[in-house]
Amino acid sequence: MKALHLKARDHARTPVQWDSTPHAGFTTGTPWMRVNDDYPWWNAALQVPDEQSVFSYWRKILQLRKQHKDVLIYGDFEMLAREDARVIAYRRKNGEEHAFVLVNFTNEAVEWGIPRDSGVAELVHERYRKLGGHGTVLREGDVVSLRPFEAMMFIK
Numbered sequence: 001m002k003a004l005h006l007k008a009r010d011h012a013r014t015p016v017q018w019d020s021t022p023h024a025g026f027t028t029g030t031p032w033m034r035v036n037d038d039y040p041w042w043n044a045a046l047q048v049p050d051e052q053s054v055f056s057y058w059r060k061i062l063q064l065r066k067q068h069k070d071v072l073i074y075g076d077f078e079m080l081a082r083e084d085a086r087v088i089a090y091r092r093k094n095g096e097e098h099a100f101v102l103v104n105f106t107n108e109a110v111e112w113g114i115p116r117d118s119g120v121a122e123l124v125h126e127r128y129r130k131l132g133g134h135g136t137v138l139r140e141g142d143v144v145s146l147r148p149f150e151a152m153m154f155i156k
Helices: 002-007 054-067 120-130
Strands: 076-079 089-093 097-105 110-113 143-146 151-155
Touching: 054 120, 089 110, 097 143
Parallel strands: none
Antiparallel strands: 076 089, 089 097, 097 151, 110 143
């Protein structure tokens, strides 16, 4: 039994918290494991209409992925920040479509220099320009500031 408990996944998960009804809407019966006590406040039904929720974030990300699948799924992949453990930075390219993704995996602000000869600055600048960019003009060697756990994606 000890070996079974070590390999079981139940200790690492809980029933899905669908809504604020008994047992979080997971079942009308008795679940085999306890539902977390926070289900009345943290559940899928409350996330769906909230534009700032995790659900809405992932819905937007999946829409972007579907809209730009040629580059985000099928594009050539190039890692740009192998030496920096704080961030993941990569570029994808498929024909004329380009994407650049930069993610800060720390709980502190990070400044990341755009590598020279990476072709990323033009893409980042173009995206900033489309968004109103606050007058920001980025060039090769310029620095992008990322807040804790912030992710940026630029697609052209």
